[in-house]
Amino acid sequence: MEFSSKLLENAVNEMSKLPGIGKRTALRLVLHLLRQESSQTTDLAAALVHLKTEIKYCSNCFGISDTAQCHICTNSKRDQSLLCVVEDIRDIMAIENTSQYNGLYFVLGGKISPMEGIGPGDLNIAPLVEKLREGVVKEVIFAMSASMEGDTTNFYIFKQIEGLAIKTSTIARGISVGDELEYTDEVTLGRSILQRIPFENALKAE
Amino acid sequence: MEFSSKLLENAVNEMSKLPGIGKRTALRLVLHLLRQESSQTTDLAAALVHLKTEIKYCSNCFGISDTAQCHICTNSKRDQSLLCVVEDIRDIMAIENTSQYNGLYFVLGGKISPMEGIGPGDLNIAPLVEKLREGVVKEVIFAMSASMEGDTTNFYIFKQIEGLAIKTSTIARGISVGDELEYTDEVTLGRSILQRIPFENALKAE
Structure with missing residues (x-):
């Protein structure tokens, strides 16, 4: 892509560093900003810089917070x-939206992924283990995404806290509410049969 | 969507004002920036503000330019x-990419669209007509998008310059190179039959 302006090229290049934004989309977004009031561009720029420089993380759960x-x-x-271990703040927002959970959270900051070069040391696993050793938490719930990396991370933490008298659980995996059985993938369906629950328990959850 | 931080909420709101970026995507982009080096955020912010404040438009064609x-x-x-009339700078880039055009351009800045409240006065139509009156341009090529609004804009300009001794043309519309006839929509196929060209001319274009 050849640009008639260095300023434009620079803005498009910076914009296209964002995940999922290619050069074409970046150009569309930047040209859109050019057609709008100046305030929209300065507000966006200020909001991003403000967030980046003044962001605080909760000293307790490592979630994003404006306060300590x-x-x-x-x-x-x-x-x-009750402590629910999640990857990032989006998972907290998703679980909070269900209004089904009344415990606390702990943000790991990602999951163990050798492919992306993320090891246990890059995540908040040490502070988590330290927190669990304090003895206040009686049950830790692993709410990682249902992927190989998520399972690995769960297992790694599980091994770290094996000696502690803490109940561990993981969020149920099975067919989604409203799903047709015939369209469910075999791994999910297989797991949901193996990990079937007493019907009385299912009735209680309704 | 409920946020645990006003800073985060503000950044997400500003980001989601961009076209095609919803709240969820905005949150994903903002959280991505948070995980990166500070320089990425400040570079992006600076590039956008720089572009908006220092952008120049070519005094001749109204395209984006770093110089007068x-x-x-x-x-x-x-x-x-030769003068090719386009909607915006992206069209210039697209036509330049073909290496098939050696004339000049003129950027209208959009097309007449009553639905979006864009009238002839909002576009660079007056400077275009003035330029065409100077007598240097012998042929004006309408290269608007193949939509109702594009056609309306073409016709509006055509009426404005009707008295001048200037040839007017519009880029050919027909089936795309590589397209199968049976999958082409009927309007395009109909036009491409009505506006068929002598086979010798088609051979020359290869």
Whole structure:
């Protein structure tokens, strides 16, 4: 792609560094900004720089927060003995949306992925183990994505805390609500048969 | 979508003002920036603000340029008597990529679209007509998109310059190179039959 302007080329190049944004999309976005009021561009730039420089992470759960401790960790009504381990803050938002969980969270910051060069040392696993050793948490719930990397991460943490008197669980994997059996992939369907639950328990969850 | 941080919420809101970027995508992009070096965020912000504040438009063709006149308009090897009217700078880039055109361009800045509230006065139609009155341009090529709005814009300009001794043409519309006839829509196929060209001319274009 050849540009008639260095300024334009530079903006497109920077924009296309974002994941999922190619050069064409970047050009479309940048030309859109050019057609809008200046304030939109300066507001966007300021918001990004502000976020990056002033962002704080909750000292307790490592989630993004404007205060030293996030509003979930400081909420005394939540069950302090339940800890749900997630990859990032988007998972917290997804679980909070269900209104089905009343415990605390812990953000790992990713999952172990040798392919991407992410080892246990790059994640918040050490602080997690330290936290679990304190003895307040009675059950830790692994809520990682249902992938090889997620399973590896779960297993790694499980081995680290094996000696502690803490119950470990993982979120149920099975067919989605509303799914047709015939269209469900065989791995998911196989697991949901192996890990079947007593019907009375399913009734309670409704 | 509920956010644990005002800074994050603000960044996501600004990002999602871009066309085609929803809240979820914006959150993904913003969280990506958070995981990268600070320089990536500041570079992106600076590039956008720089572009917006220092952008110049070529005084001749209204294309984006770093100088008072763009490198196409100042290229003396190009045919000054041919003028191709396009919607925006992306169309210039697309046509330049073909290496089939050696004339000059003129950027209208959009097309007449009553639905979006864009009238002739919002486009660079007046400067175009003025330029054509100067008598240097012998042929004007309408290269608008093949839509109702494009056709309307073409016709509006055509009526404005009707009295001038200038040849007008529009880029050919027909089936794309490599297309199967049976999968081509009927309007395109119909036009390409009505506007058939002598076979010798087609041979020359190869």
